Amino acid sequence: MTDLASRYLGLELAHPIIASASPLTATFDGMRRLEDARAAAVVMTSLYEEQVRVEDTRYAIFTEYTADSNAEAATFFPELSDYRYGVSGHLETLRRAAEALDIPVIASLNGVSDDGWLDYAVQLEQAGAAALELNLYLLPTDLAVSGHDIERRYLEIVRHVRAKVRLPVAVKLPPFFSATGNFVAQLEAIGTDGVVLFNRFFRPDLDLETLRLKHETTLSTPADITLPLTWIALLSRRLKLSLAAGTGVDSYVEVVKYLLAGADVVATASALLRHGTEHMTALVDGLQRWLSQNAFASVAEMRGRLDGTHVERADLYLRTQYLRTLSDYALHHPEVDADGRAPLAKSSSHGHAHDAPARSIAHAH
C-alpha cells in the first residue's frame, strides 16, 4: 500500500490533498462532507473582517432602524436571540467542526484593521483552529504606496499575529511580487510556518452589451498552475516552511505535478466546486493510482522530484527555457509575428506560453 502520509504546518495529514477555503467549507455540514470525502484537512471559509462589519451594520440598519416607528408594528423582524453578530457565528461553526471532525480544521482570516487581524486571530485560535491561514492582500490603489510599503505592512501583520497566537501560521500570498522568493524568505525569517501559493482574486471583466463591470466568479483551471508550480519548485528545498499549492487543480494530474515540484500539500476549491465534494475522493484515489503506477512507495518519495534544486541556476535556466519555448511556439503557430508576439487573445486562450516553465522542469528531469 502506498503511503500518502504528509505533513503541513506541523500537522500530520493522511495524504497531501486539502480543501481550501470556499463556500463548501462555510458550514459544519459542508466540512463534514469533505471529511467524509476523505479531505486530509479543511480550510474553513475565510473570516472577512470587512464583511463581518458590513453585515452587522446591515442587520442593525434593517432591523433596528425600522423598529418602534409605528403603532401596529414595533418590529418587522423576528427576535433572533441566537443571531450571531460579528464573528460569533463563524467561531461557532469552527468550534463545532474542530470538535467533531477528525481532520484538522484550518482557519482562514482576511483582516482589515490592526485590531481585526489580532483579535480575530486569537478568537479563531480559541475556537479550536488547528492552524491559521492569513489572507494577505492590499490593493495598492494609492499611487504613492510602493511595493516595499505593502510588503512592510504584510510583514508587520504577520509578525503581530505570530506574536499573539501559538498556532501554526500560514500566509496565503497574492501572486504579485517583484521578488516572491525574497518575500517568502522574509516571512520564514519572522516565524511563518508556511505559505500558500497563490491567492486567487476577483477578476473583473467588462460587459460590452451593458457597458458595465461583469463580476462572475471564475474557477481556476489547470492552465493556472504554472506560476505557483514555478515558485514551489524554486523554493521547496531552499526554505524550511511548508508550501501549499493552491490554484489550478482539476484532477489528480495537477496534484501530482505540484507534489513533484515540492509542495507539501495541494489545496483545491475550484475542482470541488466544479465537480462536487465527492471529487475529493477521486483526487486521492488518482494520486494513489499514479504513485502505484509509477512505482513510488510513498508521497514522501516522490515529493520534490522535479523541484528547482535539480538545476544549478534556476533563474537563468528558466529564463532560457522561456525564450526557447516561445520560439518553439512560434514554429508551430505561423500566425505569431516575426518578433514572436502572438495576438493577445490567442496566446492567453491557449495558455501554452505559460505552460512553459512546467514543461521545462519536466524536461530537466
Add this chain to the structure above:
Amino acid sequence: MTVQTAIMDGNTAAAHIAYRVNEVCAIFPITPSSPMAELADAWAAEGVKNIWGAVPVVQQMQSEAGAAGAVHGALQSGALTTTFTASQGFLLMLPNMYKIAGELTSCVFHVAARSVATQALSIFGDHSDVMSARMTGFTMLAASSVQEAHDLALVAQAVTLESRVPVMFFFDGFRTSHEENTTTIIPDEQIRAMIDDDLVRAHRARALSPERPVLRGTAHNPDTFFQAREAANPFYAKVPGIVQKAMDRLGALTGRKYHLFRYAGHPQAERVVVAIGSAVEVLDETATWLSANAGEKVGVLQVALYRPWDGDAFLAAMPKSVKAIAVLDRTKEVGSQGEPLYMDVLSTYARAATAGKIATWPKIIGGRYGLSSKDFDPPMAKAVFDELKESEPKHGFTVGITDDVSNTSLDVDRDFDIEAPGTVRALFFGLGADGTVGANKNSTKILASEAGRYAQGYFVYDSKKSGSFTISHLRFGPKPIRAPYLLKSANFIGVHKFDFLFKIDTLAGAAKEGALLLNSPYGPDKVWDKLPREVQKQIIDKKLNLHVIDASKVALSLGLGSRTNTILQTCFFALSRVMPRDQAIAAIKKATEKTYARKGKEVVKKNFEAIDAALANLFEVKIPVVADGDLSRYRLVPDTAPEFVRDVTSIMLALRGDELPVSALPVDGTYPTATTQYEKRNIAEEVPVWNPDICIQCGQCAVVCPHSVIRAKYYDADRLVDAPADFKAAHINARGYPESRYTLQIYVEDCTGCGVCVENCPSHSSEDFNIRAINMKSRLEQVEPARKSIEFFEKLPWADRTRVNFANVRGLQFLQPLFEFSGACAGCGETPYLKMLSQLFGDRLQIANATGCSSIYGGNLPTTPWAKNSEGRGPAWSNSLFEDNAEFGLGYRLAIDKQIELAHALALKLAPQIGEDLVRALLGAPQVTESDFRIQRERVAALKAKLACINGDESANLMALADFFVRRSVWIVGGDGWAYDIGFGGLDHVLASGRHVNVLVMDTEMYSNTGGQASKATPIGASAKFAVAGKRAPRKDLALMAIAYGNVYVAQVAMGANSEHALIAMREAEAYPGPSLILAYSQCISHGTDMRFGMKQAARATATGYWPLFRFDPTMRKRGMNPFRLDTTRPRIPLEDYRYNEVRFKSLTQTRPDDARQMLAQAQLDLEERYKVYEDLAARDGSRFHPHWEEAQP
C-alpha cells in the same frame, strides 16, 4: 425568595404566564395582541420551556377563525391550549368560543382589548370586542395594569382548570398591552404552585381518545337542546368562588391581593365609580386625592371578574354609604338603555331590591369613556365624580370628548393636576426611525433596574409609515407608578427633530422651570433666533432651562448614521436629574455594555464614544428676556384648502384632534378624498432634482415613484411666457411636435426622499456616470423654487387622455395620478401599482381594499391619498374587513350590474321621451378607449339634461342611475395576508364567480402591516415572525391555482423588472370581461433591503426565475392561441444573488447556517421546477387549455 422585577409591557406580562402554563398556542396576528404571540413564538424558537419542561408549540393560522378552530381541536385532544387576539379577529372566534364553553373546556384566551371597526377601523383599545363576546359562556376576567396582566393571567389559568369554564382574560389594548412598567415577575415555582396537576390530568382525561371513545358535537332536536343547555349551570355558579380562591392563593404566594370586586377610596364613600380595566387606576388615584385633599367621600369599585357576574359579591364590596354610582363602560352599545356594565350594576340593585335585600337604591348612571384609546385621565375621572354630586346626574354621559350634538359630554377641568411631586416626568418628540422610542424603553429599563426606583413608559405614534413622529411619555419615581394616562405636564421635554417646533406645540406640556433639550442644527449662540416666536415665548414664560446639541451631526461624525438615540438618551440622563449626573452616566454606560455586548466590542466602543461625545457637545442656551423672533409656526394647511381640511383636518394634523367636537365629524364615516395634497410634510433630507439636458423623457422615474411626487406634462411652448424663473422645461423629444415642451415636476415637499426614481433612471451623463437625468440634492434649497414651479405646473393642463398612448410607460407619465402623497414607507413597493391603477382608470375606479398596509396608507386619517381630477372624478374607495375583501368587491360588481340592468330597462322605457338615438347609443356604447369614455360621458350628460325635463318617478329613478352608463372599473386590492391566507376562501369564490372584477394582490410575501409575520406567500427559507427558523413550506402558487379555473385572467408582474409589463397586464385585466388576478411583486421594509434599490431587487427576483413575469389571458384560447405567455427570459442569475441582499434570508445564515444553505438549495431547485412548469405551459398548443366558455355556446 428574592423578588425579581423587570420593566415589561402588558403583552409581555401576560404572555410570560400564558407561555408557561400551556402547550399549544394557535394564533393569528392582530394589533395590539400580536406581540404576545410573537413573544411565545420567539421563546419557543429559543427553546424556553413551560413549567412542565416542554417547549410549547406556536402555530400561526390563516385567520382567527382558523386559530379558534385549531384551539378547539387541540383542547379536544387534551393539550393545554391558548390563543392571543383582539378586535375583529376576536369576533371571528366567537362561534368556536360558544362551542368551547358549551363543552366546558378549560382554556384561557388572552385578549388585548381593542375597538371593533364601525364607522371606521381603529387599532386602539377599548372593550367593544370583549363585550361583544359576553354571551359566549366564557368567564371574563380583566386586568387594570401591567402587574395585573401578569398576575391575573395566572389566576385565569388556575380558574379554568378548576372550573372547566374557559376564561377570556383581557386588558386594555395599548394602554396596558403596550405600557412599559416595573413589574414583579412571578417565579416559576409560584406558577407551578398555582397549577394543580390533578386538574391538568383531568383535562387530558376529558379529551377524545380512541382508547375510551366518546362523541361530542352532536346535533340536538327540540326535545333536549334546551335542557342540555341548562345542564352546565352548576359549573358557572361555582366560578366566582373558584376565582376568589385562586386570587387568595396567588395573594398568599406573592403578597399581591385581588378580589372579584375591589373597592378603593373613602371608607364612607357616597359617590362611587364602577369600572373595568386601566381606568380603575386613574379613578383610584383621583379618588384617593379627592378624599385626602378635598375631603370628598368618593371611591372606585374595580370589576375584575365580569362574567359570571356575582351580584352578591358586588353589593358586598360596595360601601353601604354609597348614594350615587356612575358606571363607566369603555364601549358603546347603540340603542340600549345603557352599556353592558351599567346594565349589570343596575340589575344587581333591582334584583336585590326585588328580593328584599335592600330597601333603597343609590342613584345609578352610566357613561362612556376612552373609546379607541382616548386618554382617560384624572380631570376626566374628577368630572365623573363631580357629576354624581348633581341632583339629577346625567345618564348616558360621555367623558373625554365634546359632544355638541347629543350633549352627552361632561365638562372637564383641564387644570386639575394630581401627579405626585416625587415623579420625574419626561416627554420626547422623536422621528419614527431615529431610535427615540427604543432609547426611551432602554432608559426605563436602566432607571428601574435599581431597587427602589420605578419607571413607566408609554409611546404614541402618528399614523404615517414614513417620516412619522413618536411621542414618548416617561415617568420615573421612588414609588410604583400606576397613572395609566398621558403626561399633561413634564419636567423634561426632548425635541429630537428641530422642525417639530414649527409643526406642533411641543411645549404645551412643559412644567415651569423644566428642562428643554433640542436636537438643533444651530449652536447655543444661534439657536434662539431660529426658534418660532411662540416657542420663544413659552420658554420665557415657563422659565425653561434650554440645552442644545447637534446630535445628528455628532452621530454622523461617529459613523452612527441617523441614529441619534444614544446621544440624546445621554443628554436626558445628564439633564433630567433623575439620578446624580455621574451615576447616571455610569448607569448608561453599564447598560450600553450589556445591551451591545452580543454585538461585539466595536459596537460597544462606538456607543461609549457617543455617550462621551454627547456630553462634550451639549450646551446650555442663555435665554433672552423677550420673545422677538422673526419666525413663527407653520400654517399646516393653506388657506386655499377646502373647508373640511381647514376646520377639521388641520386640527388633527396639529395633534389637537382630541379638541374636535362631535359636530365636526361625519356621522357615517364618509370623508372627502384628495386631502394629502394639503399636508406638506417636508420629511425628506434629499429630494430628486431634474436635469432636462440628460433626460430622455422615458417616464421611468415617474412610474416607480411610490408617492406620486414626480409628474410630467407636455404643453405648448407659448405657455412658458408666464413661467417662474426656476421653472424647467425641455423640447419634447417626440417627432412632429416642435412647439411642444416637456416638464418633469418634483413635488419636493411631499417627497419622502427614497431615491427609487434616481436608481430607476436609465439616462446617465456621458461625462460622469454618476450623474443622471434625476439626482438627489438637499431639500432645503429646493423648497422655495419648487413651490413657485409647482403652482405654475398645476395650472398647465394635464394631457388630453384621448391623445396619450396608454400602452407604454412613456405615455403613462402624462396621465394624472389620482393616488398621491400617501403615508406609505419611503420606497414602498406597493404604491406604484396603485398609482398606475389610478392613472389608467382613476375617473371610473371603485376600489375594495382589504385591511393591511394599503388600507392604512390609503385610508388612515388625518389625510387621504386617493384624489380627484379637475372634473371632480376619482377613485371611490372603501375598506370592509381583512377577511372579506374579495366578497366586498364582488358585492360592488353585483350592485353595479344590477343597476346597469335597471338603467337599461328604464332608458328603453323612456326612450320615446329621451330620444331613441341617444338611448341606443348609450346602451350600445363600446367603452374601451378613452375616446369612447369621453363620448359616453357626453351622452350621459345629454341624458341627464333630457331627464331633467321629464317628470315622473321613472325619470327621477333613471336620473339616479344615469352614471352607471359609464362603465365602472371594479378593483379588489390587498396584500398577500389577505389573498393567500385570511381572505383566500372568499377570493377563490369570487374568482370562480365569473364576474367582471379585477383583483390586485400587492405581494410582499408576508404580513407587512402588523410587522412581518409569515403568510402562505412567504418563500421557503425566509425568516419571518412565526417562521423564525426559516419557512419550510414552499410559497403557494396562487397564480397557477387561478389559472386552473381556465376563465380567470392571471398575470404575475414586477414593477422593478418590467413596468411596461405591469401596465399591459393591468390594462388587459381590466378589459377582460371576467375575473382577473394580478400578483404584483412588492418590495417592503420587512424584507430588510435597501429600499432605494428596491426596484432593482425586484428585477433580480425576476432574473433568478423566482418571480417570472407571465400573463394568462383566456381570450387567447378563443382565438385558438396559447393563453399562457411567459414574458421573461430563463433564469439568468442564481437565487443566492437575489436572496442574500435581504435580511429575511440572510439572517438565517447567522442563526442556522446549515439550514440556510440547505433551504437555499431547496429553493433554487423549487424555482427551477416551477419554471419548467411555466415553460411547459408556455410551450403548449392553445387547445391544451380549458376551452373558452364562449366556445361551448352554439
